[in-house]
Amino acid sequence: MTIAGSDSGGGAGIQADLKTFQELGVFGTSVITALTAQNTLGVEGIFPTTPDFVKQQIEVVFQDLAVKAVKTGMLFSPTIIETVSDTLKEKDVQLVVDPVMIAKGGANLLQSEAVDALKSQLLPLATVLTPNIPEAEVITGMSIHSVNEIEKAAEKILSLGVESVVMKGGHLSGKEAIDHVYFKDGSYFAIQSNRVNTTQTHGTGCTFSAAITAFLGQGKTLKEAIIEAKKFIQLAIEHPLNIGHGHGPTNHFAYNQMKKSFEVVVHES
Numbered sequence: 001m002t003i004a005g006s007d008s009g010g011g012a013g014i015q016a017d018l019k020t021f022q023e024l025g026v027f028g029t030s031v032i033t034a035l036t037a038q039n040t041l042g043v044e045g046i047f048p049t050t051p052d053f054v055k056q057q058i059e060v061v062f063q064d065l066a067v068k069a070v071k072t073g074m075l076f077s078p079t080i081i082e083t084v085s086d087t088l089k090e091k092d093v094q095l096v097v098d099p100v101m102i103a104k105g106g107a108n109l110l111q112s113e114a115v116d117a118l119k120s121q122l123l124p125l126a127t128v129l130t131p132n133i134p135e136a137e138v139i140t141g142m143s144i145h146s147v148n149e150i151e152k153a154a155e156k157i158l159s160l161g162v163e164s165v166v167m168k169g170g171h172l173s174g175k176e177a178i179d180h181v182y183f184k185d186g187s188y189f190a191i192q193s194n195r196v197n198t199t200q201t202h203g204t205g206c207t208f209s210a211a212i213t214a215f216l217g218q219g220k221t222l223k224e225a226i227i228e229a230k231k232f233i234q235l236a237i238e239h240p241l242n243i244g245h246g247h248g249p250t251n252h253f254a255y256n257q258m259k260k261s262f263e264v265v266v267h268e269s
């Protein structure tokens with residue numbers, strides 16, 4: 001299940017999630033928190049649904065279908081976060097929280113007053129949180145420029161009650177795009193891939209977290225799911241579709257076409 005916003009341009013949000021689920025052979029269900037009028041150039045409008053209607057969508061799906069894993073993306077408001085948290089608290093599922101805050105074009109996909117609810121209500125339910133660096137900065141109140149600071153921020157995030165955190169390195173510079181993964185039990189690994197010099201990165205975070213969710217739903221361990229999701233997003237970024245006039249979407253087909261001949265580098269410690 002994905003609980004997220006709709007992207008009319010098809011590259012991020014609910015649409016990216018369902019495409020990823022489909023490519024990975026899992027049946028996707030969707031709970032829409034907000035509609036966005038959006039294309040690769042930016043977000044032009046946001047029309048949120050009501051918290052009650054978000055709850056109704058979740059409950060109706062759970063009453064009928066055996067949901068194995070859930071991801072959250074754009075949640076928009078404190079009341080939607082409270083409702084999603086209260087509803088999911090009762091469910092026995094693995095939960096991937098992508099703390100979506102700001103779209104590539106700068107639009108606010110999470111109201112600033114919603115950060116407290118995210119931290120206090122949703123994060124304690126999360127199997128894994130997948131912040132990019134600016135999102136990790138907002139959640140922790142720290143500025144993050146080095147691996148040392150990434151580790152300190154991860155510790156702060158783990159203390160909020162999440163079981164694990166993937167600190168995504170897409171927003172840092174360097175020849176490699178490295179994601180650092182920390183677990184509550186103190187274990188750690190990092191996944192490294194070549195940084196692609198591209199503007200075709202609309203929906204990378206949504207696609208990555210949707211792939212983790214799909215692999216968890218199929219019964220992979222969290223570590224396997226994160227590593228395989230990194231392959232999915234790397235291939236999706238490396239082989240862009242080149243559509244749209246702004247930040248184009250990633251290529252959800254690439255993983256199935258090329259996964260056999262591709263590995264990412266994993267560092268353990």
Ligand SMILES: Nc1ncnc2c1ncn2[C@@H]1O[C@H](COP(=O)(O)OP(=O)(O)OP(=O)(O)O)[C@@H](O)[C@H]1O
Nearest residue numbers: 132168169170171177194195196203204205206208
């Ligand atoms: N230029 C790049 N080359 C290779 N990998 C990248 C690149 N940019 C991001 N990634 C990878 O893509 C995944 C998503 O990370 P990113 O930091 O882009 O998420 P995000 O900012 O949350 O995305 P979104 O714009 O959807 O919110 C991570 O695994 C990251 O390492």
Ligand SMILES: Cc1ncc(CO)c(N)n1
Nearest residue numbers: 005006012013074103203
């Ligand atoms: C609906 C939606 N969710 C997430 C993002 C972040 O990529 C976006 N641009 N739009």
